[in-house]
Amino acid sequence: MSKRVAITGMGIISSIGNSVEENLSALLKSKHGISRISNIHTRHKDEIMVGEITLSNEELIEQLNLPETNNYSRTAMLGVIAAKQAVVNANITNINDCKTGLISATSVGGMDMTEKYYYEYLEDNTNHKYIGGHHAGDSTHKIAEQLGITNFVTTISTACSSSANAIMLGARMIKSGKLDRVVVGGADCLSKFTINGFKTLMILSETYCKPFDRDRSGLNLGEAAAFLVLESEEIVVKQNKKVLAYIAGYGNANDAFHQTASSGDGEGATLAMQAAFKVSGLQPNQIDYINAHGTATLNNDLSESVAIQRVFGENIPDLSSTKAFTGHTLAAAAAIEAVYSVLALQNNTIFPNLNYNNAIEQTGIVPVTSIKKKNINHVLSNSFGFGGNCSTLIFSKKL
Amino acid sequence: MEALKLELKEKIIEQLNLEDISIEEIGDNDPLFGDGLGLDSIDALELIVMLDKDYGIKLTDPKEGKKIFESVAIMAAYITENRTK
Amino acid sequence: MNSCYINSVACVSAQNTLRNDHFLEEVVFYDENIISAINPVYKEYIPPAAARRMAKGVKIGVVASAMALKEAYITIPDAIITGTGMGCLQDSEKFVSSMITNDEQFLTPTSFIQSTHNTVGAQIALGLQCKAYNFSYVNGAVSFESCLIDAQLMFQEQEVKHILVGGVDEHGAHTNNLHKLIGHIKKEPVSTVQLLNSKTPGTIFGEGASFFLLSDKKEHGSYGKLVDVEIINTIKLENIIDRVLHFLNRNGISVEDIDAVILGNNGDVEFDNYYNKLQDGLFKNTQQLAYKHLFGEYNTVSATGFWVGAKILKSQTVPNVLKINNKRSNSYKNILLYNQYRGENHSFVLLQSC
Numbered sequence: 001m002s003k004r005v006a007i008t009g010m011g012i013i014s015s016i017g018n019s020v021e022e023n024l025s026a027l028l029k030s031k032h033g034i035s036r037i038s039n040i041h042t043r044h045k046d047e048i049m050v051g052e053i054t055l056s057n058e059e060l061i062e063q064l065n066l067p068e069t070n071n072y073s074r075t076a077m078l079g080v081i082a083a084k085q086a087v088v089n090a091n092i093t094n095i096n097d098c099k100t101g102l103i104s105a106t107s108v109g110g111m112d113m114t115e116k117y118y119y120e121y122l123e124d125n126t127n128h129k130y131i132g133g134h135h136a137g138d139s140t141h142k143i144a145e146q147l148g149i150t151n152f153v154t155t156i157s158t159a160c161s162s163s164a165n166a167i168m169l170g171a172r173m174i175k176s177g178k179l180d181r182v183v184v185g186g187a188d189c190l191s192k193f194t195i196n197g198f199k200t201l202m203i204l205s206e207t208y209c210k211p212f213d214r215d216r217s218g219l220n221l222g223e224a225a226a227f228l229v230l231e232s233e234e235i236v237v238k239q240n241k242k243v244l245a246y247i248a249g250y251g252n253a254n255d256a257f258h259q260t261a262s263s264g265d266g267e268g269a270t271l272a273m274q275a276a277f278k279v280s281g282l283q284p285n286q287i288d289y290i291n292a293h294g295t296a297t298l299n300n301d302l303s304e305s306v307a308i309q310r311v312f313g314e315n316i317p318d319l320s321s322t323k324a325f326t327g328h329t330l331a332a333a334a335a336i337e338a339v340y341s342v343l344a345l346q347n348n349t350i351f352p353n354l355n356y357n358n359a360i361e362q363t364g365i366v367p368v369t370s371i372k373k374k375n376i377n378h379v380l381s382n383s384f385g386f387g388g389n390c391s392t393l394i395f396s397k398k399l
Numbered sequence: 400m401e402a403l404k405l406e407l408k409e410k411i412i413e414q415l416n417l418e419d420i421s422i423e424e425i426g427d428n429d430p431l432f433g434d435g436l437g438l439d440s441i442d443a444l445e446l447i448v449m450l451d452k453d454y455g456i457k458l459t460d461p462k463e464g465k466k467i468f469e470s471v472a473i474m475a476a477y478i479t480e481n482r483t484k
Numbered sequence: 485m486n487s488c489y490i491n492s493v494a495c496v497s498a499q500n501t502l503r504n505d506h507f508l509e510e511v512v513f514y515d516e517n518i519i520s521a522i523n524p525v526y527k528e529y530i531p532p533a534a535a536r537r538m539a540k541g542v543k544i545g546v547v548a549s550a551m552a553l554k555e556a557y558i559t560i561p562d563a564i565i566t567g568t569g570m571g572c573l574q575d576s577e578k579f580v581s582s583m584i585t586n587d588e589q590f591l592t593p594t595s596f597i598q599s600t601h602n603t604v605g606a607q608i609a610l611g612l613q614c615k616a617y618n619f620s621y622v623n624g625a626v627s628f629e630s631c632l633i634d635a636q637l638m639f640q641e642q643e644v645k646h647i648l649v650g651g652v653d654e655h656g657a658h659t660n661n662l663h664k665l666i667g668h669i670k671k672e673p674v675s676t677v678q679l680l681n682s683k684t685p686g687t688i689f690g691e692g693a694s695f696f697l698l699s700d701k702k703e704h705g706s707y708g709k710l711v712d713v714e715i716i717n718t719i720k721l722e723n724i725i726d727r728v729l730h731f732l733n734r735n736g737i738s739v740e741d742i743d744a745v746i747l748g749n750n751g752d753v754e755f756d757n758y759y760n761k762l763q764d765g766l767f768k769n770t771q772q773l774a775y776k777h778l779f780g781e782y783n784t785v786s787a788t789g790f791w792v793g794a795k796i797l798k799s800q801t802v803p804n805v806l807k808i809n810n811k812r813s814n815s816y817k818n819i820l821l822y823n824q825y826r827g828e829n830h831s832f833v834l835l836q837s838c
Contacts, residue, residue, distance in 0.1 A: 042588060043587060043588045043589070044588065102717075107600065107601065109622075111576075111580075114580065115580055115583070115584070118580055118581070118584055118658070119584065121662050121665065122661065122662075122665070125665070128665060128666055131662045131663070131665070131666050132666065132668075134659075135569060135570055135571075135622070135624060135783075136571065136601060136622035136623075137569070137622060137623040137624040137627075137829070140623060141624075141717065141828065144717050144718075145718075149717070150716065150717050150718045150719075151715075151716050151717060152715060152716075152717075153623065153715070153717035154621055154623040154626060154630040154633075154715065155621065155622045155623040156619060156620065156621060156622070157571070157600075157601035157602060157620055157621075157622040158601075158602045158605075158618070158619065158620050159600050159601075159602055165619055169619075169634065172637050172641070173637070176637055176640055176641070178633075178637070192583060192588065193576075193579065193580060193583065193596075196579075196583050196588055196591050196596070197579065197591075197593070197596035197597075197599075199591070200591045200592055200593035200596055201593050201596070201597075252617050252618065252619065253615050253616065253617065253618075254564075254606070254609040254614065254615050254616065254617075254618040255615070256609045256610050256612075256613050256614055256615050257610075258610075259537075259597050259598075259603070259606060259607070259610065260593075260597050267615065268615060271615055385602070386597065386600045386602070386606070387600060387602040387603060387605065387606025387607075387609075387618070388606055388609060388610065388618070389602060389606070389618060
């Protein structure tokens, strides 16, 4: 069970870029992707800011060369783009030359089409093709089909921690020898459903979100997809693969406090981080950078700060939330932050926590606010979701 | 004011699905949150929407709700003073 | 590989499955295409304050999980792994419809919060105050089987002793209407007895929740052993026999060792051919069973198939209503489950008596 799990490929599409290179370039320039919404007509358009991918559905269809009869949701299209990039990046010529699986994550699924045609379906059969695409497994199946993966294919949905859990399951499948290679990640598009849902919780910021700031006023929603290719040590050796980083640790725990809110003592988050340390065999003082969940809601940032203090004590490593760049991309968030964590390792760079001014009084944690270069060996990334779902991943340069 | 209090109790029970509770069980001055009726932060958000929809009162900060929703009597007084419909 | 014992079972369904001392003796016959789960007495399991926000799927999930824990004498499991194909449909529909009808105004958070796919797993954890590992799988007809694979993995990692796994799906009225429009639900009403031979496209839709307590140790009340699970996204019809043989081979058993095969036939003439191919070929001389005519089709009904398998292993009896051929076994040691929905999301599950 001590087998190493290598990351050999990455792909991403987010509001700060349509490839890994574009995302890195934006991160290094502190160039965020938060704007007013343009692709969705919502009555809240002047009250919210979002991390939107500017490509329209028509442009995505064209890019993917999909036939006119396709029934891809936006989630599926974003997912296919990112997953294909990851496979290319991993230099895979034959996806089925070993036991290959796909584990994807989504929370929105095909809701973008469902909300568009909800009542129209009853009157008119023009868009009936989308009915079967509503369920959360649909985008995963389309990614599997596009990649040619036919065997182990599954989907995880644990709200905003979903893709952390997809990555975690993938790592476990590799370690156990059940799979040799697995494409893992997540995709979520913006939808009126989530915009209105978060609006009812009164946790959407009317301006740029300010993670870990004393005066933070809520989150910006975003849309994105990101995938990693994980491969076993045997495949890495046999196929002479370039390893981008390793998955050193992972942990999942439940806060069991409230359906949506995080506990004041950050119990679930603390347990998740502790579990990840146990799997990795690393100590907290070996972490060089924390890519925090940091959604910029009053509740999350305080609870996460408390948990980080419980785990790291006085010696809190450099920390930032990259959500001010991309918005909170829900089920995709952990996957895009996994890409950013690997980029941090590769470039020995900490990406800044934008829009921060003053520390949260109760905890006094000060994030890194401008590009910081230093040797980085281990990165810890947190992701938390509704239903108390708390997940932590640890990425390492070498193991 | 008495009619408004009764109306509020009915609405609280209906809106928050408090099927096991009758109007008589909610005293005008009973605390709605915590030890009283046991409502929580999600209920507070539900009540904020009710203020907006039924009485034309818009709250932008959920924290404001805390004071207003202390009891039915306080809610009724606030609504009487601020209602636009 | 560490063993994985099924130490308790619990099923809420359209049949009388709430009591484990019964096994489909009193069958409920339906003649409609949408059949609903029989409501348990919720108050016995869920405090009213918690139940007030729960739609039916969440409630039956919580009840089934509580029943499974109780039968196994476990208060807090070491992991909770839940599968659901369509998630919390009722609250999703409620939120979308009021969003559209009210033009994005006056929306309240409850249905949005409750619509999240992991609501059942989360509510079980909240009710038990269980801070352990908590995953939710949402991959169509293999949502439940994904839970089983995860559980197997956990036992292999030797991290846990007791895992609560389950599958749950609920009806959504609007979603059902849409599935009628696209022919996934049969156009004409079909009765329980006719379904499997109906020879028309589509099927009947059901809902339900089945939960199990899996443990690394055998107990007095154990139902059987979960030996192996495989999920396969797509299989060409001509390859189905090879895939079954491959699965049996990797477990070192032959077709003759299988005492009963539990198939997912749902009466859809367009997709039952996967099952028919095995019925007429590989498993011609094996006792064949089916269950979806009693429970309806839904993404996690295969968890009810798993319930059927576990019940047979423990009771060593097969209710007549499940039998679809005239082969009989004297005893039941190895049971194979095969399921797929609309030609996708195939799963094989091997159960063994213990």
